[in-house]
Amino acid sequence: MTESPAAAPSEPAPPQISTRTLVFALLREDGTVDAGELYTVAGALAMTDQQVRLCVKRLVAEGRFTQEGRGRKAVLRATADPTGAIAPEVEYVRHAYEQDRGLAPWDGTWHLYAFAIPETARQARDALRDALLHLGAAPLQGGLYVTANAIGPIVEAHARHLDVLPSLTRLTTRDLRVGDEDDPARLATLLWPLQAVADRHEDLAALATARLARLTGPDRPTPTERLTYAIELATAFTAAMRPDPLLPPELLPRPWIGTRARALAAECWDALREEDDHARGGLRLFRLYDDTASDAPLRDDTP
Structure with a gap:
């Protein structure tokens, strides 16, 4: 009995991208979006022309x-920079890569934030809580949050x-x-949903690996595919x-998938830059990631 050949690894499912996110991603340095390019890329992402028209109308x-x-001959002009919909804050991403390179070691200090805001200021209370969660703090109990990062000045500015x-x-x-x-390491596992965070980075790593193979392989993708x-990469990175x-x-398990996923994403951005320098120079999306992901080789993250 002969064995069947091993099946080729399946392509990872691309992330779900909304039409609105696509518009923001195609914003150029001069604040415009070319509708012809928008419709072409939307088609490559299996979006219909009707979806694009309705999204543009809403925006x-x-x-x-x-x-x-x-x-398709229209030009959209942004009234403000909406690229935050496609990329996390530049300083946040830069800090992640600094950690990955071993440039931001932990000094063993935990930072705690407590507040007791009355129901009459409920909106402000909820906004401060959301800011703390967004900055990576974990709740210890009602109105008390902790993080290993020195986010005090940012929290104080929000307050x-x-x-x-x-x-x-x-x-x-x-x-x-x-x-x-x-x-400390067991506290991190107790306080933060590290497995859920790792799963999202696994998705990013799988997508980046597949796209990097295509970008560096003999059958090079077209400009629209690139x-x-x-x-897709920016959407998965943000997710x-x-x-x-x-x-x-x-405080993290070793090796940590986040380090590897971000390294693969940086390699993808490098490959995209080398393949199409003209397109890279025109989109704010490329600048946002180039500024943070391609500065230096990442350290080895072996346990």
Whole structure:
């Protein structure tokens, strides 16, 4: 009995990309989106022309873009920079790569933030809580949050903007204990959903590996395919990074998939830059990632 040949590894499912995200991703340095390019890339992503038309109509109605011309010959002009919809904050991404390169070691300090804001200021209370969660802090109990990163000035700025600074208490400790647990790495596993964060980075790593093989293989992708890959990569990168608390490497399982996924993403951006320097120079999306992902080789993350 002869054995069947091993099946080729399946292509990872590309991330779900909304038409709105696609428009933001195609924003050029001069603040415009070429409608012809928009429709072409949308088609490559299995979006219909009707989806594109309705999305453009909504964005114009919201005042985010103005439109000059009609159909594929139109030009959309941004009234403000909306690229935050496709990429996390540049400083956040830069800090992630600094950690991956061993340039941001943890000093063993935990940073805690507490607040007691009355129900009459519920909106401000919710906004401050959301800011802390967005910055990677984990709740310890009602109104008390902890992180391993020194985000104090940012939290304080949020509290001042919300007019609740007198209700915010900041403190640091090197002796955090939750119940019977005081080991830092085990505390990290207890307080943060590290498996869910790792799963998103696994998705990013799989996509980046597949796209890198195509970008560096003999059958090179077309310019439209390269642009599609860039948008897929940016979407998967954002999906992995936004819920990532960016804990110091000392608190994470080793090897940590986030380090490998970001390294693969950086290689993809390098390959995209080498393949199509003209397109890279025109899109803000490329600049956002080039500024943070291609500065230096990453350190070896072996245990």
